Amino acid sequence: MNFDELQSAWHSDKGNDVVVPDSVTKLRSVATPVERIRKNMRIEFVVMLCLIISIPLLRVAYKDQLAPMPFYAMYVALIILTIFYYVKFYLFYKRLDVSSLNSKDSLYEVYYDIKLNIEMYRSFNYSVIPLLLLYQVMVIMSLPPVKAAAFASRQAYFIAVFSIVFLFAVVLAISFVELWIKFFYGNYLAQVRKVLDELKEE
Amino acid sequence: MNTKEKAFLELIEAHKGIIHKISKMYMDTAEDQQDLFQEIIYQLWKSYDSFQQQSKFSTWMYRVALNTAVVFFKKETRKINGSAAIPENMAMEESSFAVRELQLAHFYKAVQKLERIEKALIFYHLENYSHKEIGENLGISEVNARVKLSRAKTKLKELIKLQGYEF
Numbered sequence: 001m002n003f004d005e006l007q008s009a010w011h012s013d014k015g016n017d018v019v020v021p022d023s024v025t026k027l028r029s030v031a032t033p034v035e036r037i038r039k040n041m042r043i044e045f046v047v048m049l050c051l052i053i054s055i056p057l058l059r060v061a062y063k064d065q066l067a068p069m070p071f072y073a074m075y076v077a078l079i080i081l082t083i084f085y086y087v088k089f090y091l092f093y094k095r096l097d098v099s100s101l102n103s104k105d106s107l108y109e110v111y112y113d114i115k116l117n118i119e120m121y122r123s124f125n126y127s128v129i130p131l132l133l134l135y136q137v138m139v140i141m142s143l144p145p146v147k148a149a150a151f152a153s154r155q156a157y158f159i160a161v162f163s164i165v166f167l168f169a170v171v172l173a174i175s176f177v178e179l180w181i182k183f184f185y186g187n188y189l190a191q192v193r194k195v196l197d198e199l200k201e202e
Numbered sequence: 203m204n205t206k207e208k209a210f211l212e213l214i215e216a217h218k219g220i221i222h223k224i225s226k227m228y229m230d231t232a233e234d235q236q237d238l239f240q241e242i243i244y245q246l247w248k249s250y251d252s253f254q255q256q257s258k259f260s261t262w263m264y265r266v267a268l269n270t271a272v273v274f275f276k277k278e279t280r281k282i283n284g285s286a287a288i289p290e291n292m293a294m295e296e297s298s299f300a301v302r303e304l305q306l307a308h309f310y311k312a313v314q315k316l317e318r319i320e321k322a323l324i325f326y327h328l329e330n331y332s333h334k335e336i337g338e339n340l341g342i343s344e345v346n347a348r349v350k351l352s353r354a355k356t357k358l359k360e361l362i363k364l365q366g367y368e369f
Binding site for chain 1: 207210211214215218219220221222223237238239240241243244245247248265269270272273274275276301302303305306308309317318319320327328330340341342343346349350355362367368369
């Protein structure tokens with residue numbers, strides 16, 4: 001076989017037995033990086049919504065122990081942050097829907113848009129993590145044995161242990177966010193990057 | 203079904219063979235090929251409004267179809283069965299139809315191992331596109347298209363030879 005013969009065989013393959021769908025309205029994109037990112041964003045939105053709704057339940061569960069002022073101040077801050085970032089994420093989500101990946105230019109456009117939004121997503125998480133950890137501190141501090149230890153004679157020891165645990169929780173949360181970004185968004189970004197790299201001039 | 207959708211599906215029906223061939227170049231299992239085939243139709247429909255009648259439908263379609271294939275993912279949950287085997291009885295037959303089928307079977311098996319852009323280059327080459335046209339469609343220079351195509355052809359040739367078929 002040579003390329004001429006291959007070309008001739010190629011043109012003889014008409015694919016007459018292939019069936020075209022009756023309608024296009026029922027077709028949905030399933031396996032492009034853009035669609036996977038959009039799907040993950042939808043899941044995240046629901047998770048975030050559940051989190052926002054569940055936080056006031058803490059106040060119900062620990063009615064007398066949690067100070068209302070800091071609790072609600074942090075809650076308002078959390079809501080403002082979430083609205084600010086999610087409006088941007090929503091615009092990105094809509095942009096992805098109309099992006100077509102039909103040319104090298106549109107691939108670049110989508111690539112940098114995803115990259116920018118990953119950074120925005122990272123900064124959102126880094127803003128929210130301290131608030132969520134502070135909520136945990138509030139709950140832990142409201143537990144009677146912890147409360148007692150905080151005011152006991154070995155206060156310095158308590159502060160040291162508490163600081164180490166808090167630091168560990170921060171590191172753990174940041175690592176989790178980074179892994180989450182890599183798994184849910186970074187891999188798809190890398191896929192687009194790989195295609196763009198293959199197109200580079202030599 | 204409205205007129206626009208009807209006209210679109212008629213165009214797809216006329217060009218379904220080429221979409222199917224692209225699907226076979228990029229995916230190795232029948233299920234993945236079917237998914238890619240539908241994805242390409244979906245992406246073509248999505249950007250159908252952007253199709254200006256200034257260019258031929260096939261030219262526009264090739265571009266959208268290949269760019270979709272280039273970024274298409276296999277379903278993660280699906281079992282990997284390995285690339286399609288070449289039917290043994292086909293190798294024994296000597297009719298021109300059987301020879302062509304055998305050549306295509308070797309081609310599709312080998313092309314699976316190329317990089318995504320290399321597949322696109324081979325596709326345009328088989329469709330008789332010049333280096334300049336290939337470059338324009340992929341958004342790269344004519345020289346780059348020539349270099350990359352030459353490399354892709356050599357690679358493909360080696361892969362077919364490794365499968366034990368004379369090339």
